[in-house]
Amino acid sequence: MKSTQMKMLLGVVTALAIAVVLAGCPPAKTPQQALPLPPKPTPVAKPAGEPIKIGAVFSVTGRSSPLGDPEKKTALMLEEQVNDQGGVLGRPLEIIIKDDESVPDGAVKGANDLIEQGVVAIIGPSTTPSTMPLKEICQEAGVPLIACAAGKAITDPVASYVFAVPQTNALAVAKCFEYLEKEGIDRVASIYVANPYGEDGQNNIKAIAAEKGIKIVATETFGGDDTDMTTQLTKIKAAKPEALICWGTNPGPALITKQAKTIGLDVPILQSHGVANQKFIELAGEAANGVQLPAGRLIVWEQLPDDDPFKSLLEDFATAYEAKYGTAPNTFAGHAYDAFWIAVNAIETAGEADRAKVRDAIEQTEFMGTAGEFKYSPEDHNGLTLDAFVWVKIVDGAWQLIK
Amino acid sequence: MKPTRRPPPQAEHGSIVFRALGWLLLAAVVVAPIASGNGYLLTIAIFIGIHAIIAIGLGLLMGYAGQVSLGHAAFYGLGAYTTAILTTKAGIPPLGAMAAGIVLTAVVAVLLGAPTLRLHGHYLAMFTLGLGIIVQIIFNQARGLTGGFGGLMGIPPLGVGYWQLDTKPEFYIAVIAVLTVTILLANNLVHSRIGRALRALHESELAAALSGVDVARYKLLVFVISAMLASVAGSLYAHLLRFVSPDPFGFAFSVELLIMVVAGGARSVWGPVAGAALLTILGEVIAKTGEQIPWVADLDVILFGAVLTAVVIFLPQGLISLTSRLRRRSPTAPSTV
C-alpha cells in the first residue's frame, strides 16, 4: 500500500472516530428529563424535607442485563411518578440503583453501600446468585429486601427481612403444561439456557411433568453466548417429541426457534415469559410465528376484557413506560414495578421511614401487581395467590391472547 | 489509593524520611476502613485485599517468570469451590478445606505447567486460557457437586473452634493478615536465590540457562505458588459471601486480574496491590458517577481497556514506578513489563 493511501485511510478513520464520539455522547440518553408524564388530574403539593431513600440492586450490565435493564428503567420511571404526585409521606423519594454486573460480588458491594447510605428497603437483585448473599446481609443489617429473582431458596426457609415478588417460573411452567394437556401431548422435550433462570425453569418442568405424567423425552442446554444449537435440536428431533419447551432470554431462544425450522423439527415450540418482548419477534423473524408462551398480562393488556381486574393498572404502567422508553415493558420490568410499589406502600403504611416498621408492613401487604395478587404472611414471603399469566401466541409478528 | 512503594535495588537511595512517611500512610490507609465503621468501605477494602492476594501471585508469574496466565480466575474458583463443597457437604472445618484447595490447585498447576513451561512462546497462556474455560464449564455442569448455575449456599464463616470471624471488621483483619503474609513471602522469594535466578532469566533466558539455572523448574515453582495464592484468595471469597456461583470465575475476571497487575506494575511486590486497589476504586467511582450521569456507567469497559493499553505503552513498569521516580527523582530505565 502506498503511504499516501495509508494517510488517506488514517484520515478517514480519524474522521469516523470523531463522528462516532460525537454521535455516541450524552444527549442520547437522559432518562432523568424525559417526556412529561400523562397529565395528572389534580395538582399535588411538592414533596418537601429529607428524601426517603430506597435502594435497588439490578443486573443492569453483564449476562443478565435483559432482566436488569428494564428493571432499572422501571424504578427510575416510578421514582419520578411518585415525586410528581407528592412523594412518600410528603417527602421526596430517592431511588439509588446499583448495578451488580450480573455477579454476586457486585451485589454484595452495592447492598453494603446502600445500607450505609441509609436506605429504608432494597428492591432486587435480578438473579438468584446475586440474591443469595444478600439474604444474609440484609437479615443481619435489618433492612427489608424485596427480591426480583425467582429462586426457591430466597424465601425458603423464610428470613424475616427477605421477600420476593416473582414466583413466575413455577406458574409459567404450569401454564405450558395446561396447554400440553389440552392438546393431548404426552411427549415433550426441553432445552434451557445455562444460567439460573434456565435451570430454575427446567427444575419446574421436571417437577410438573412428573406430576402430570408427561414424559420428557430429551433435555438439552445451551450457553447464553452460543450461536448454534442445531446439535442439541438434532438430538431432540431424534427423540421424537410432540412439543418443545425452551427456557431462556434473548437472543438464544430466537436462534433456537429459527434453527428448529432449519433442521426440520416441526413441532409446536413453547417459549418462556423470558422472551415476552418485541425483540424476540424481531430476532426470530418469520420463524416466530406460531410460537406460544405464557406471558404476563402486561404484553397483551389491550386485548384483555374490560372487566379484568388487572387491566387498568397494566394500562397505566405500559403506556407510561412506552411513552418514556419507546418499548413495551416486559415481565422483568413488571417485577421491578411490583417490588417498588410494595416497598413504597409499606413505607406509607408504616407511617415513617423505619426499617423494622416497614418490614412489618410488607408482611401485611395485600397488593395487585403485574405478576398477580400478592398476599404476604409470616410463613409466606413469596405471597402470590393469583397469577397474572395468560397464554399468548405469535401471529403475523404480533402477540395474540389465547383464551 | 494505597501509598505504595517497592524496595528499590539500591535501598539506600530512598531517604529514611520518605520510607517512614510511606509506612505511616500505609498504616493509616489499612486502619481507615475499620476506624470509619462504614460497612461499605470495609466491604470494598476486603475485596481489594482478596484481589491483591491473587494479583501478587500473578505479578510474580508475569514479572519474574515472564509468563502470562489467562486463566487465573480458574484457580481462584477452584479454591472457592473446594472450600464451599468441603465445608457444606463434608463438614470439614474452614482451614482444612482451605488447605485442601491449596493442594488441589497446586496439583492442577503442576500438571498444566510442567509440560508447557518447557516450551517457548504462548503455550502457558493458551493452556491456562483453556483451563479457565473448562473449569467454568465444570462449575456449571457438575450440578451434584457444585450446585450448578444457581450456586452453592450455606458456607460457614471463617474460624477455628469457638473463634468465628463472623463480623466484617474481624474478617477484614483476617484478610489483611493473609495479605501481609503473602507480601512477606513474595518479598522473600524475590530476594532469594530463586528470585535472583528468575531476574537473570528475565534478562536473558539463554544466559540464565548457560549459567546453570534450571529455567523451567523455577518458572514452574513461581507458577504453582501463584496458583496457590489464587486458591487461598478463593477460599476467603467463599467465606466472605458464604455462597459461590460460577459467574465470578470466568475469563472476564482473569482479564481484570491482568489489568490490576499491569496497571500496578508486575516487577514489584507492591505493584499488584496498588493495581488491585486502583481498579476496584476506579470501578466504584465509575459506577457511582453512573448513578448521576447514566452514560458514564457504560464507560467502564472502554476505560479499563484504555488504562491497560496506555500503561503498557507509557509506563511499562506500571504506576508503582511513579513512586520510585518521585523518590529518586530520576527516571527509571525503560524495560519490559
Next chain:
Amino acid sequence: MSLTDQLVQYLVTGVSIGVVYGVVGLGLTIIYNATGIINFAQGEFVMLGGMGAVALVNVGLPLPVAVAVAVAVVTGVGLAVERLAIRPLPATSIMTLIIATIGVSLVLKGGAKLLWGREAVILPPFSGTQPVRIGTAGIDPQRLWVMAVAVLSVIGVQSFFRYTLTGKAMQACAINRAAAQLVGININRMVSLSFALSAVVAALAGVVLTPVTMMRYSQGTTFTLTGFLAAVVGGLGNSLGAVVGGIMLGLLESLAGGFIDPLTGGMVSSGYNKAIALAVALLILWLRPQGLLGRQKKEAL
C-alpha cells in the same frame, strides 16, 4: 430420525460452526505471521464488521453498500489499532503484546456498547431462509455464505503470501526481521498491512455471520478464544491449518454434544461438549506443540 441421519446433521453442524472458528483463526494467523503478535482484539473486528453493517443498513444504506462500508471502516480500525496501540509499544515481549491487544479489545468492545447498546442485532439473510437439505439434514443458506467467505479467504491469503512480492516480503519479516530490514523491506508498512488484511477477513466474516447468529457487542471475546484455539491446533502461523483446526474443533464440539451422553449412559451431560473439544485440543497441543499442520521451529540461539 436414524442414527446416520443424526450423524450427517452433526457433521454438517460441526463444519458450519468450525468454519467460523477457522476464519477467525485465519485472521489471527495473518497478523501472527507478520509480527508474532496474538491479536486478542481479532474477535472485536468480527463483531464490529457485523454490528457496523447493521447500523449502516438501519440508516438506510442498501445491503451491499453497507457491507462494503462496514468492511472498509473495520479495515481502518485495524490500521488505527496498529498505529496507535501496537507501534508505540516500547517493548515487544510476547506478554506485552498480548496485554496491549487485550486492552484494545476492551476499548473496541466498550466503544460498541456505548455506540450501539447492549441488545443483539440482526441483518436480513442474503438469500432467503429456506433451509438447504442434505439428505434429511438441513443447513441455513446463510451458512453457505459463511463457508464461501472462509474458502475465498483461505485462497486469497494463501495466494497473497505465495505469489505476490508484498506477501513474500511480509513473510520475510516474520522469519527474520533484521534481515528483512536489511534488504530494504519497510517493516512498519508490512505490519500495518497485516493488520489491515486481517481486519478485512474478520469484518467479512462478521458481516456474513450476522444473519445466522445475530451480533452483540460482547461476542468478540468468544470469537477470539475459539479462533485462537483453532489457529493453535492447526499450527500457529499456518493459514490453512487455522481453518482445518477450526473445523476439527467444530466437529469435536458437535459430535461430543450429540454422542457423549448416550455413550456414557447419561453420566456425562452434553453440556460438557465444549469442554471435551477443548480438552482434546489441549491434548493434541501437549503431544504436538507445533499443531496439526505446523512445522517444528528450530530454536534460535
